[in-house]
Amino acid sequence: MRLPRPVHNYLVRHAQVALNSLGRLYRTPFASLMTIAVLGIALALPSGLYLLTGNLQKLGAQWDGGANLSLFLHKSVSVSQAQALRKKLAQWPEIASVQLITPEQALAEFRELSGFGQALDLLDDNPLPAVLAIKPGAQYSTANAAAALTEKLRALPEVELAQLDLKWVKRFNAIVEIVQRAIWVMAALLGLAVLLIVGNTIRLEIQNRREEIEITKLIGATNRFIHRPFLYAGLWYGLFGALFGALLVELALLQLLDPVRRLAGLYRSSFSLDMLSAGELFYLLAGGAFLGLLGAWIAVGRHLSAIEPR
Amino acid sequence: MIRFDHVSKRYPGGKDALQAVNLHLPTGSMAFLTGHSGAGKSTLLKLIALLERASRGQVFLDGENLSRTSKRRVPMVRRKIGMIFQNHRLLFDRTVFDNVALPLVIAGYRHQEIGRRVRAALDKVGLLGHERAFPITLSGGEQQRVGIARAVVNKPKLLLADEPTGNLDPDLSRDIMQLFEQFNQVGVTVLIASHDLDLISRMPYAQIHLEQGQLQNTGEVAGV
Incomplete structure (x- = not known):
């Protein structure tokens, strides 16, 4: 199937901007990695705890005499x-x-x-x-x-x-429920932190490129044209942050894997820790990318319109 | 191409930059805008490029009443104009090629088309072969030529230049002016703000003289 020319051009332009934004991150590796690491940690905390409670629930269900x-x-x-x-x-x-x-x-x-x-x-x-x-x-x-x-x-x-x-089942479920709710609160706060981190990074980026933004506006760039690279930068930050976060979670779980197996063995249980499933990984990456995009979008909306050429 | 109809511009704080200016610049003409610093030359150019809006009166560009132009359409108006600045306003982290290509990239031209047009524009200003260079490695005159190539690369109907020779020695200034003449000869309307009276008095083009925001002659530039 061949795409109509305008659609094709549009997609090519987006791909170019996306790659350019990626190249820009690559050219300042240290600063980019710092941001990505902070985002990764912020995303790893709730996802890691989410996985742990998932494992706890599995444990509760397996436990002989659960009820x-x-x-x-x-x-x-x-x-x-x-x-x-x-x-x-x-x-x-x-x-x-x-x-x-x-x-x-x-x-x-x-x-x-x-x-x-x-x-x-x-x-x-x-x-x-x-x-x-x-x-x-x-x-x-x-x-x-x-x-x-x-x-x-x-x-x-x-x-x-x-x-x-039922007493202990009830207690166990109640505890897991509290922990889960706490994780949601924490996830919301850390999600907000991701928004702020990306927003601030993009804000600095906008300030650094102020001259460039003015010049492109002078020669007829639309706001959308100017926004695009910053939005893609936010998207990449979020995506790589999430990827790094997933890596942290898996590494942490790998550390726990053997001791947990040994402990389970002592209880004659075949319990083993669940790692991130493909679906969970997808949600983490998509969520990270979305938060990055949103943070960039907020920063762009707030700071770019203030820059007008003189 | 350009018409000012009783245009006044007052900046916040009460300074009158332009007062009741009437001006007509026909399509295909070339004119100089003269006057002391602060006489309103830059303001006049800014009104045409929609960098500022008139406080009173109306500005017409290519038949369009700019006082009615919506914010969304501003970029489209600017794409009709090639603008050249005293300090060049180049992007120093990009090559000459990328600088000149910028208006085409913004307008969404295809890759092959961009390469062809950029080389044509660089050829016209005598900088073919410098595509891969960074602006910082070029002389002042060469940087200004890059600025001109960028201004003409998407074939605008109008060229606006604000003190384009302000930082150049007389020989280089003459070369730059000759470039503008060449563009005018192929039908581009050219308006150049300059206080280099020595140079422009030797050229056979209309002079629009501003003093304290007021036009000192009729502002009627003869058509070609």
């Missing part, structure tokens, strides 16, 4: 009936596993752990009910889903009491 449900059955329910119920519940999609603890097993365990062994011998019959210990599936381990599942189980005729041990 534990205990079903205490009526005393009238026999062991074979309890077995049947266990089989039935194991088929439920919400439930990852069901374990039956018969009254005899419960008594034996209690005798062993409680130290009341001799006192228990005085009892005529076993006072303990059969218990089904249930682990919900990963998606049903959240506080709300687990509570809904508990309600459903409580309605079964064999069940006398359904108890959900």
Whole structure:
């Protein structure tokens, strides 16, 4: 497909300006790298913490006993009936596993752990009910889903009491939520910092090129023509800043990778840290480029119109 | 090409730079604008290039009433004019070629076209072969020629020059004036502000004399 000539010319001109702006950054490598490093750090902090909380959530979901449900059955329910119920519940999609603890097993365990062994011998019959210990599936381990599942189980005729041990799940989720909200606040502030850094860099650039801007205005340059290289400079700053930020995040995670694996091994868990996914990398780069462009746009709007040739 | 109709310009602070100036410069003519420093020469040129706006009266350029020109159209008006300055106003971080090419780049010419026209303009001012040089390595006269090449490269209908020979010795000044004559001979309207009375009195062109913002002669320049 051939583009119409005006469109083609327009695109060629944009490509030229984009490359020129890039060349300008390249010609002042030290100053450019400083700016890019600052932007990279500002972008790496929220993205790195975002990744960490993502990993924490994954850890929470993996954690055995994330939400534990205990079903205490009526005393009238026999062991074979309890077995049947266990089989039935194991088929439920919400439930990852069901374990039956018969009254005899419960008594034996209690005798062993409680130290009341001799006192228990005085009892005529076993006072303990059969218990089904249930682990919900990963998606049903959240506080709300687990509570809904508990309600459903409580309605079964064999069940006398359904108890959900949610406390620590709730606490863990609450903590993660607070951390996540804090990260959003921090991301907003650091995003603002990126805007200001790019804006200030572009402002200095405009001041340095004041003479050039006046001359080009004198010989008939439109505002758009004059704005373009500065907007591209902002875009490049943002993009390279984000790239550098991604690099910092990956390097930091690489440092953590081995110790975390070793720790997980000690807990017999196969947990491993997630690095930046392709999608997350894309969002980081796009976000950085957008913030850079926006910062340049603000600076250009504020400072370029003030320059008129004399 | 240029017509001033009772044009006055008062700067903030109350200084009257121009007072009720009437002026007509036909297409294809060439004229000198003379007067002491502060007589209003620069202001008059600035009004034509829309660097300033008239306080009263109307300025016409090529039939367009400049007092009605919107801000967005200002660049288009300036593209019709080739401007030359006493201090050249070149970009010192760019080569001669890039300096001369700037008006064409701004106007969005194609790459091959730009190369062709820039070389033609440099040839006309006698600087072909200096494309890769940086302006700082050139003499004052050569820098001014680069400025002229930049002014004529996109073939404007009007050339405005503000003291183009102000910093040059008499020989170089004469060369520069001859260049302007050559452009005038191919139909470009030329208006040159200068106080080099010695030089311009020997040239057969109209003189528009300003004194304290007022025109001292009729301001009617004969057509060609």
